Amino acid sequence: MNVLHDLDPQERTLEDVSDCVSDSDEYFGDNFYDDWDNRAINGIADLQTVKFKELTADQIRRLPFPDRSVAFSFYNLYAKMNGFSARKSQIRRNVNNDVTQQAFVCFRQGFRDLCSDNDAARRKREPKPTTRCGCGTEMRVHIHEETGRWIVSYFQEEHNHEMLDDMLTFMLPGHRKMNSAAIDQMNMMLKVGIKTPQIYSSFVHTAGRFHNVPFLKIDMYNQIDKQRRLIGGDAKACLKYLESTAAESPGIQLDYHLFGDVVAFDATYRKNKYMCPLVVFSGVNHHNQTIVFASALVANENEATYTWLLEQFLDAMKGNKPRCVITDGHGAMKKAIETVFAGAYHRLCAWHLIRNATSNLSNPTFTSEFKKCMLFDYEVSEFEEKWENLVSSLGLHDNEWVCDLYARRKMWATAHMRGHFFGGFRTTSRCEGLHSMLGKFVHSRHNLRDFVEQFFRCISQMRSREAQSDLQSIVGDLVLQSPLHDLERSAANMLTREIFLLFRPMLSRACTLKIRSCTYTPTFEIYTLSRSGSLHKEWRVSHYPNEEIYKCSCMRMESLGIPCDHVVAVLVHLDATKLPKSLILDRWSKNARSRVHAFMDNGPFCWDSxxxxxxxxxxxxxxxxxxxxxxxxxxxxxxxxxxxxxxxxxxxxxRPDWTDVEYTSFFWDGDGGSDNFDMEIPYRTGARILLQIAQRNNLDVDVHLALGFASHYGKLGTTEYLVEEENAIAFVFRKI
CATH class of the missing domain: 1.20.5 (Single alpha-helices involved in coiled-coils or other helix-helix interfaces)
Structure with a gap:
C-alpha cells in the first residue's frame, strides 16, 4: 500500500497520471536493461560530461541514477541548459515508510492560491507577480527494487510558457546557491565592516562577470537574515558573545586604571534598530588619542537608568572614580553623576555646546565669539568682560537659553576651570572623530549581537592605532628645532611623540619671556615673568628646590599636564639641561604602560579567532x-x-557533528509510538506555509529548521533524528 503526502492541495496526485504503471519492466520494454552500466549516471561527477542541450526525451527516459539527489541534480542542470528551473514535488512511500517515488517539476508548475479581493485591498505591500502558470513539464523517478537504482518512470518536456535566455536562466532561484566557502568569505568581510553591496562586487570582480557568480545580491541579504534568525534570540546571542569576549575585559580595565582620570560620557550617537541610545564611556591615552572604556545600550535616558549605568560602570572598574567627567549636558546624566561620582568635576562638552548654540540662536557671530569665550585661556576678569560685551552687542540679555548657559559657565569656560585636569578633552574634534569612527562600524540597522560585535571591531582598530603610535614614538629621533636643545632632547626622550609636539612650542615661546623679579623664602622661590614688550601681564612661578617642583599661576601643568613656557623660562634661568620628573606625567610618557606589561602578554590587540x-x-x-x-x-x-x-x-x-552545524535544530520523534506524523517538505518552503501545514494536520507548531547531511543519524538527549538527503530540510512533527 502506498501512502502519498501531498504538500500542495492544488498539485495533481501521482495516481492521476495514467502513464505511470506499477510494473516497470513491462513499461520500459525488453531492451531497457541493455547496456545498463554504460549509460548510468553514477554520481554528481558524471554530470560534467553530459551534453544537456543534445539530450532527447528517449535518452533521458533510459538513464538510471544512484539516488534521488543525483536525479534531481541532473534534472535541474537539464533545466538550466534549457531555459527553466526545476523543483521537487510529490513523493510516494511504501508501507515501510520508505520513499519509492519522487516527482520533479518545472518551477512554473501549478497555480498560486490567490487571495480574495477584500484581502488584496488590505495588503500593505504589492503582491509579488504570479510565476506559476500550470506548466505540465515533469520528470518522475522511482526505485528499482532489484538494483536499488532510480529510473525515470515518466518524462514530459512540453512547456506552456517561453524558455528563458541563458543570460537570464542563472538568476532563477532554483539555480542560485551560496556554498559554504562563499558564506564563510561573506561573513569574514561582514565582520570587518564591509557592506553587503561591496562584498557582492568583490565576488563579481573575482569571477570576472556577474553571471559567473552562482548567486545574486538578494541571496546574500537572505543568507544574512537567515543567520540572524537561526542564531537564536537576539538578546541571548548578544550575552553569549559578550561572555565569549570576557577574556578581553582586563585590557579595558587596565586602560581605565592608566587613563581613567578623565572620562567622557556621550549619549548622542545614533540608535540601533531597537531605538536604544548608545552611551560611550571614553577617555584619552598617552598618545592623545581617544580610547573607549565601556559602552552601553540603554532603554531610556532618565535619571534612574543613568544612575544604574554609572553604578555598573563603577563596579566593573573596581570602584575607581574618575577625577573629572565630561558630558553632553543631559539633565538626567548630571544628576546621576552627582549621585554616583560625587566629588568629580563636571564639564560640558564643547562640541555639544557649539552645536546647541547654532541650533538655538542661528547667529554665526554669537557662535564665533562664544567659541573664544569658552576655549581661550582668559583670566576670569577678561572672560566676564568679553561675555558682557558679546551679550550686549547682540541684545541677548533676556534670552532664556543664553542666561541658562551663563549660569553654567563654571562647567564650560576655560577661565573658570583652570587647574582641573581634563587632558585636553574639550575640543570639538574628539566627539566628531569618535562619531566618525563609530559610523564606519556601527549602523542603526544592526540587531543587538551585530551591534556589539561591530563595536568591538571599532575598539580593536583603536588599539591597533595605539600600537602604531607606540612604534613611532620609540623608533627614530625627531630633529631638534628649538634654541634649547638640551631641554628639547630631554622632553623628546620621555614624552610620546604626540605630546612632545604639543610641548615643543613652549620652548620657543620661553625665549620671549623675561624674569622681572625673584623672591626667596626658606622653602621656595617665586619668579615673576612677563613677555618682552608687554609689561602689563605677569605670571608667577613657584620653585620648590628640595622636591624639584614647579607651579605656575597660569596652571597649565595642572590643566593639561604639559609644562608651560613660564616654567621653561625658569628652567633656562636655572641652567637646567633636562626636564625634572615632576613635570612629566606618567600618563603622557612613553613608559605609560610599563606598570602593567606583565598583564598584557598579548599586546594591545589580539586575534579574534x-x-x-x-x-x-x-x-x-x-x-x-x-x-x-x-x-x-x-x-x-x-x-x-x-x-x-x-x-x-x-x-x-x-565533517562536523550535527550539534556543531551552523544551522542546527531539533525535531520531535513524539513518544516513539504510532502517533508520529512524518512528512518531507521542499527546501524553500517558507515558515508561513509550514505553519499552515502544521495547523491543517493538528501538529505542534513549535517547528524548527534543520540542514541535514546524507544519511545522518544523531541523538541529543532523548531526541533522535534522521535526515536522509543532503541539503534537504526535513521536518518531523509531533501529534498534538
Missing part, C-alpha cells in the same frame, strides 16, 4: 596554487582533479 587565522593562511597558499593552475588547460585539469581527490576524504574526516 585562530580558526579565521588558519583559514586566511590556507587561502593565501591556495590562491598562489590557483594562479599556477589556471595558466593552461592541462594544468587546470590536473589541479582540479587533485583538489577533488583531496576534498572528499577530508570532508568525510572533518
Amino acid at each position: 585562530m580558526v579565521t587565522c588558519r583559514n586566511w593562511m590556507l587561502s593565501d597558499l591556495c590562491r598562489e596554487l590557483c594562479l599556477l593552475g589556471s595558466a593552461g588547460d592541462a594544468e587546470f585539469s590536473e589541479l582540479r582533479d587533485k583538489f577533488q581527490n583531496e576534498i572528499s576524504p577530508q570532508d568525510d574526516c572533518y
Whole structure:
C-alpha cells in the first residue's frame, strides 16, 4: 500500500497520471536493461560530461541514477541548459515508510492560491507577480527494487510558457546557491565592516562577470537574515558573545586604571534598530588619542537608568572614580553623576555646546565669539568682560537659553576651570572623530549581537592605532628645532611623540619671556615673568628646590599636564639641561604602560579567532596554487582533479557533528509510538506555509529548521533524528 503526502492541495496526485504503471519492466520494454552500466549516471561527477542541450526525451527516459539527489541534480542542470528551473514535488512511500517515488517539476508548475479581493485591498505591500502558470513539464523517478537504482518512470518536456535566455536562466532561484566557502568569505568581510553591496562586487570582480557568480545580491541579504534568525534570540546571542569576549575585559580595565582620570560620557550617537541610545564611556591615552572604556545600550535616558549605568560602570572598574567627567549636558546624566561620582568635576562638552548654540540662536557671530569665550585661556576678569560685551552687542540679555548657559559657565569656560585636569578633552574634534569612527562600524540597522560585535571591531582598530603610535614614538629621533636643545632632547626622550609636539612650542615661546623679579623664602622661590614688550601681564612661578617642583599661576601643568613656557623660562634661568620628573606625567610618557606589561602578554590587540587565522593562511597558499593552475588547460585539469581527490576524504574526516552545524535544530520523534506524523517538505518552503501545514494536520507548531547531511543519524538527549538527503530540510512533527 502506498501512502502519498501531498504538500500542495492544488498539485495533481501521482495516481492521476495514467502513464505511470506499477510494473516497470513491462513499461520500459525488453531492451531497457541493455547496456545498463554504460549509460548510468553514477554520481554528481558524471554530470560534467553530459551534453544537456543534445539530450532527447528517449535518452533521458533510459538513464538510471544512484539516488534521488543525483536525479534531481541532473534534472535541474537539464533545466538550466534549457531555459527553466526545476523543483521537487510529490513523493510516494511504501508501507515501510520508505520513499519509492519522487516527482520533479518545472518551477512554473501549478497555480498560486490567490487571495480574495477584500484581502488584496488590505495588503500593505504589492503582491509579488504570479510565476506559476500550470506548466505540465515533469520528470518522475522511482526505485528499482532489484538494483536499488532510480529510473525515470515518466518524462514530459512540453512547456506552456517561453524558455528563458541563458543570460537570464542563472538568476532563477532554483539555480542560485551560496556554498559554504562563499558564506564563510561573506561573513569574514561582514565582520570587518564591509557592506553587503561591496562584498557582492568583490565576488563579481573575482569571477570576472556577474553571471559567473552562482548567486545574486538578494541571496546574500537572505543568507544574512537567515543567520540572524537561526542564531537564536537576539538578546541571548548578544550575552553569549559578550561572555565569549570576557577574556578581553582586563585590557579595558587596565586602560581605565592608566587613563581613567578623565572620562567622557556621550549619549548622542545614533540608535540601533531597537531605538536604544548608545552611551560611550571614553577617555584619552598617552598618545592623545581617544580610547573607549565601556559602552552601553540603554532603554531610556532618565535619571534612574543613568544612575544604574554609572553604578555598573563603577563596579566593573573596581570602584575607581574618575577625577573629572565630561558630558553632553543631559539633565538626567548630571544628576546621576552627582549621585554616583560625587566629588568629580563636571564639564560640558564643547562640541555639544557649539552645536546647541547654532541650533538655538542661528547667529554665526554669537557662535564665533562664544567659541573664544569658552576655549581661550582668559583670566576670569577678561572672560566676564568679553561675555558682557558679546551679550550686549547682540541684545541677548533676556534670552532664556543664553542666561541658562551663563549660569553654567563654571562647567564650560576655560577661565573658570583652570587647574582641573581634563587632558585636553574639550575640543570639538574628539566627539566628531569618535562619531566618525563609530559610523564606519556601527549602523542603526544592526540587531543587538551585530551591534556589539561591530563595536568591538571599532575598539580593536583603536588599539591597533595605539600600537602604531607606540612604534613611532620609540623608533627614530625627531630633529631638534628649538634654541634649547638640551631641554628639547630631554622632553623628546620621555614624552610620546604626540605630546612632545604639543610641548615643543613652549620652548620657543620661553625665549620671549623675561624674569622681572625673584623672591626667596626658606622653602621656595617665586619668579615673576612677563613677555618682552608687554609689561602689563605677569605670571608667577613657584620653585620648590628640595622636591624639584614647579607651579605656575597660569596652571597649565595642572590643566593639561604639559609644562608651560613660564616654567621653561625658569628652567633656562636655572641652567637646567633636562626636564625634572615632576613635570612629566606618567600618563603622557612613553613608559605609560610599563606598570602593567606583565598583564598584557598579548599586546594591545589580539586575534579574534585562530580558526579565521588558519583559514586566511590556507587561502593565501591556495590562491598562489590557483594562479599556477589556471595558466593552461592541462594544468587546470590536473589541479582540479587533485583538489577533488583531496576534498572528499577530508570532508568525510572533518565533517562536523550535527550539534556543531551552523544551522542546527531539533525535531520531535513524539513518544516513539504510532502517533508520529512524518512528512518531507521542499527546501524553500517558507515558515508561513509550514505553519499552515502544521495547523491543517493538528501538529505542534513549535517547528524548527534543520540542514541535514546524507544519511545522518544523531541523538541529543532523548531526541533522535534522521535526515536522509543532503541539503534537504526535513521536518518531523509531533501529534498534538
